Amino acid sequence: MRIFAVNGSPRKKGNTETLVRAFLRGAEQAGADFELVRLTDLHIQPCIGCGGCEKTGECVLQDAMQELYPKIQAADRVVLASPIYFYGITAQAKAFVDRCQALWSYRRLRERKGEWRDDPLRAGFLLSVAATRGQKVFDGAILTARYAFEAMGLPYGGEFLVRGKDGRGELALDSGTLARAEEAGRKMAAGGDEEGYFSKNQE
Numbered sequence: 643m644r645i646f647a648v649n650g651s652p653r654k655k656g657n658t659e660t661l662v663r664a665f666l667r668g669a670e671q672a673g674a675d676f677e678l679v680r681l682t683d684l685h686i687q688p689c690i691g692c693g694g695c696e697k698t699g700e701c702v703l704q705d706a707m708q709e710l711y712p713k714i715q716a717a718d719r720v721v722l723a724s725p726i727y728f729y730g731i732t733a734q735a736k737a738f739v740d741r742c743q744a745l746w747s748y749r750r751l752r753e754r755k756g757e758w759r760d761d762p763l764r765a766g767f768l769l770s771v772a773a774t775r776g777q778k779v780f781d782g783a784i785l786t787a788r789y790a791f792e793a794m795g796l797p798y799g800g801e802f803l804v805r806g807k808d809g810r811g812e813l814a815l816d817s818g819t820l821a822r823a824e825e826a827g828r829k830m831a832a833g834g835d836e837e838g839y840f841s842k843n844q845e
Contacts, residue, residue, distance in 0.1 A: 643831055645669055645676035646717035648710075650724035650735025652682045657771045657813035661804060662723040664820040665769055668827025669719075677713065681734040684710075689740040699748030707741045714745065714794050718764055719830060722787055726772040730782040739790040746793035758795075765799030766791030767830060769823075773808035802826045 647666060651658035659680075666676050684706035694702040701707060714720055722739075724731040731739070752758040768787040772779045780803050788798045802823055807813045813820070 643669075643672075643674040643718045644716060645674050645719040645721060645831070646713045647676060647678045647721035647723065648735070648738060649678060649680045650722065650732045650738065651680075652732060652734060653725075653810065654680075656725070656810055657804070657807045658723050658725045658769070660811075660813045660820070661771055661802070661823055662721065662769050664823040665721065665723075665802060665827040665830075668824035668829075669831040670827075671824070672828040672831035674719075674831035679710070681738055686734070686737050686741060688737050689743055695744040695747040696750075699744065699751045701741060701744035703741070707738070707744075710738075711745065714742070719799070720764075720766045720791065720794060720796055721769060722766065722790065723769040724783065726770060726774075726779055726783060729776075729779060731770075731786055736786070739786060739793075742790055742793045745795065749793070749795050760795070760797075762797060763833070764796050765830075766794060766796035767799045768801040768803075770801065771804045771807050771813065773806070775805045779805065799830065 645666065647662055649659055649662055662678065666678060669676060686707055687703050687705050690703070692702060722735065724735040749758055766787065768784060770780055770783050784801060791798050804813065804819055
């Protein structure tokens with residue numbers, strides 16, 4: 643199984659990075675191969691809404707996204723990880739998501755030709771950490787992730803969400819949550835989500 647994961651946090655070695663690495667560690671234990679990229683390290687321009695991809699299925703902007711598109715398309719699992727900023731994902735993660743409009747256009751063009759086939763065995767997953775414990779703190783991120791994965795041609799597999807972690811390194815001290823994240827990664831790699839495992843894992 644091939645997993646492609648993107649970390650949208652601008653903070654190095656922060657809580658989001660700790661979470662996604664635990665999640666991927668579990669997936670690796672289940673036999674999966676993964677690649678993790680840190681979006682802040684890449685040059686990704688914001689979508690300019692030019693409509694060029696609607697004609698060709700390809701983005702006109704030439705930057706790091708051109709390297710990420712084939713990785714998204716080749717992956718069995720795509721993981722989007724982001725802390726919560728103002729009840730949504732970070733600017734870095736949102737730029738990545740917006741540029742996936744080209745994948746949506748690519749899909750629509752192939753559908754019109756009868757060449758698109760959904761693959762129910764593929765899936766996208768959201769990992770997120772919030773400093774607060776608000777009941778709706780993840781609602782915006784989940785909605786964005788659902789539509790982002792739809793654009794990528796991926797069914798939504800679920801989310802692993804952690805509340806109340808703000809200080810740098812705080813999550814690294816929470817062995818219980820990290821153990822549950824590893825287990826979630828193993829289940830993701832195994833293709834199982836018994837009894838809504840992912841959606842239930844909200845701290």
